Amino acid sequence: xxxxxxxxxxxxxxxxxxxxxxxxxxxxxxxxxxxxxxxxxxxxxxxxxxxxxxxxxxxxxxxxxxxxxxxxxxxxxxxxxxxxxxxxxxxxxxxxxxxxxxxxxxxxxxxxxxxxxxxxxxxxxxxxxxxxxxxxxxxxxxxxxxxxxxxxxxxxxxxxxxxxxxxxxxxxxxxxxxxxxxxxxxxxxxxxxxxxxxxxxxxxxxxxxxxxxxxxxxxxxxxxxxxxxxxxxxxxxxxxxxxxxxxxxxxxxxxxxxxxxxxxxxxxxxxxxxxxxxxxxxxxxxx
Amino acid sequence: xxxxxxxxxxxxxxxxxxxxxxxxxxxxxxxxxxxxxxxxxxxxxxxxxxxxxxxxxxxxxxxxxxxxxxxxxxxxxxxxxxxxxxxxxxxxxxxxxxxxxxxxxxxxxxxxxxxxxxxxxxxxxxxxxxxxxxxxxxxxxxxxxxxxxxxxxxxxxxxxxxxxxxxxxxxxxxxxxxxxxxxxxxxxxxxxxxxxxxxxxxxxxxxxxxxxxxxxxxxxxxxxxxxxxxxxxxxxxxxxxxxxxxxxxxxxxxxxxxxxxxxxxxxxxxxxxxxxxxxxxxxxxxxxxxxxxxxxxxx
Numbered sequence: 319x320x321x322x323x324x325x326x327x328x329x330x331x332x333x334x335x336x337x338x339x340x341x342x343x344x345x346x347x348x349x350x351x352x353x354x355x356x357x358x359x360x361x362x363x364x365x366x367x368x369x370x371x372x373x374x375x376x377x378x379x380x381x382x383x384x385x386x387x388x389x390x391x392x393x394x395x396x397x398x399x400x401x402x403x404x405x406x407x408x409x410x411x412x413x414x415x416x417x418x419x420x421x422x423x424x425x426x427x428x429x430x431x432x433x434x435x436x437x438x439x440x441x442x443x444x445x446x447x448x449x450x451x452x453x454x455x456x457x458x459x460x461x462x463x464x465x466x467x468x469x470x471x472x473x474x475x476x477x478x479x480x481x482x483x484x485x486x487x488x489x490x491x492x493x494x495x496x497x498x499x500x501x502x503x504x505x506x507x508x509x510x511x512x513x514x515x516x517x518x519x520x521x522x523x524x525x526x527x528x529x530x531x532x533x534x535x536x537x538x539x540x541x542x543x544x545x546x547x548x549x550x551x552x553x554x555x556x557x558x559x560x561x562x563x564x565x566x567x568x569x570x571x572x573x574x575x576x577x578x579x580x581x582x583x584x585x586x587x588x589x590x591x592x593x594x595x596x597x598x599x600x601x602x603x604x605x
Numbered sequence: 606x607x608x609x610x611x612x613x614x615x616x617x618x619x620x621x622x623x624x625x626x627x628x629x630x631x632x633x634x635x636x637x638x639x640x641x642x643x644x645x646x647x648x649x650x651x652x653x654x655x656x657x658x659x660x661x662x663x664x665x666x667x668x669x670x671x672x673x674x675x676x677x678x679x680x681x682x683x684x685x686x687x688x689x690x691x692x693x694x695x696x697x698x699x700x701x702x703x704x705x706x707x708x709x710x711x712x713x714x715x716x717x718x719x720x721x722x723x724x725x726x727x728x729x730x731x732x733x734x735x736x737x738x739x740x741x742x743x744x745x746x747x748x749x750x751x752x753x754x755x756x757x758x759x760x761x762x763x764x765x766x767x768x769x770x771x772x773x774x775x776x777x778x779x780x781x782x783x784x785x786x787x788x789x790x791x792x793x794x795x796x797x798x799x800x801x802x803x804x805x806x807x808x809x810x811x812x813x814x815x816x817x818x819x820x821x822x823x824x825x826x827x828x829x830x831x832x833x834x835x836x837x838x839x840x841x842x843x844x845x846x847x848x849x850x851x852x853x854x855x856x857x858x859x860x861x862x863x864x865x866x867x868x869x870x871x872x873x874x875x876x877x878x879x880x881x882x883x884x885x886x887x888x889x890x891x892x893x894x895x896x897x898x899x900x901x902x903x904x
Contacts, residue, residue, distance in 0.1 A: 332830050339837070340706055349699045357772065363772060400636070461883035478653070480647075563762075566766070
C-alpha cells in the first residue's frame, strides 16, 4: 500500500482500546444493576465500619480469654509460609518440566527442516504433538482457581493440610509452565545458536546456551509467585485450613475487630518482609 | 586450554547474598515439608477413600447415574448453562471489567507520584531544586511507593470479605476488592515504566516551561500508554480469574452459585460450574491476548 500523508487522527488504536474499556465498564455497572449510591453503607454497615477501622489503632495482643495472641498467630504465619513453600517447591519443578516441553527452543523448529529429512518426519510430528498437548494441559491447570480446587478437595477428602498444598500446586504449576516457557522462548538465542553451529546437540545448546541466560528471570518470577502463594495459602484459611485467613474470619465473625487487625498486621508484615528481602536478592540477580 | 577454563571458573561472578538466599530457600523447603503438619497417611486412610468414592459417585449428574449417555449429559449441561451459567459468566466478566478500569484510574495518579524521575522537585531539569523541596518530593515518592505496597499486600479475598460486611451484598465489595489489590500492582508497574522512559522529549518540554501536570498528562501518558495497556490487560486476566472466586463470599459472581451447589451437596452442579469458571478464565485470556496483539501492533 502506498504511503499517503494523512491528518493525524484524534484517537488512535490505543485510545480506542482505552475508550472501549471504559465504555464497557459503564455497561458492566448497568448490567450489574449497581450505581455509586450503593457505595454508601447502611446504618448497620456504618457501625461495623467505624468499629472496625477504629480498632486498627489498637490491635489485640491477647484473646478475649486472656490467652497471648502472639504464639497463636506465629503458628498461623508458619502454617501460611509452610503451605506456600511446599506448594511452590513442587509447582516450580513441575512447571520447569512442563515449560521445557511447552517451549519450542530445545527442538528449534527453524532448524528442524534438516533433522526432519535425516531422522524422519515422525520425530518432528511427535514433538509438535507434545508441544500442543503440553500447552493445552497447562492452560487447563491454570484456568481453575486454587480456591475451587480446595473446594473440590474438601468435598472429596474433607479437611487435610496436604489438600491445601495440592490445591495451590495445581494452578501454580500451570502458571509456572506458561511463564517459564515464555521466558525461555523470549531469551536471546544467539549463544545457543553459536553452540549449535559449533556442533552441539539442540539439547546441550538448550541447557548451556539458553538456561543460564533465562535463569535470573525465572528465579525473579519464582519469588513473585511465592509471594502470591503466601497470599493464597492465607486465604485458604477462610475454608477451614489452619492459616492466617482462619483467624481473620473467626475473629471478624465474633466481632473481635482488634484481633482481626492483629492477623491483618501479621499478614502485612509477612508480605512486606518477604518483598524487602526479595528486592535485595532480585537486584543481585539482574546485575 | 584447561588452565584457562579453570581460571574462568575461579573468577566467575559470585554473590554471597545469592548463596545465602539459595541456602535459605533449600532449608525453608525442607522445614516446610517436615514441620508443616502434613499427614499423607491420613489422606489415604480408609475413611478418606470412602469419602472420595462417594464424591466420585456424586459428581455424575443425578439424572444420569446408573444409565449414562452422552446426549443426556449435553442436555443436562445446556440446562445448567441457561439456568444460571450464562448469567453467572456475564456477571463475572462485568465485575472484572469495572474492577480493572477502577484500578487503572487509581493507579495512574499514584504511579506518577511514585516514579523517581517525575516525583522530584525539578523533574527533567539538569539542576536540582532547593534541598527542602527535594526532601519533600523524596518523602512523597517513598510514601506513595509504600502505599502501593500496602494496597497489594492484602489479598483480594480478604478485602472482599471485609467490604462485604460493611457494604452489604451488592457487586461493589468484589469490584472494590479487585480494584484495591490491582491498583497496587498497576501503580508499581506503571511507576517502573515511567522510570524507564526516554527523557529527551520530556527535557525539551520542561525547558519550554511545561509543568509537572502537563508533562504527566500530555507527554508521559502517551509515551507509556502502550506498556500500560499491556499491563492493564495482563491484570484484567487475573481479575477475571479472581472474580470467579469472590462470589463464594456472597451473591454476585460465579462463585456464589458454586457455594450454593456446595451447600446443597449437589456436587455434580458444583463441578460443572467450576469447570465453567475455567472456561471463563480461558475466554478472558483469549480476549486479552487478541487485544494485546492489537495494542502491540499499533505501537
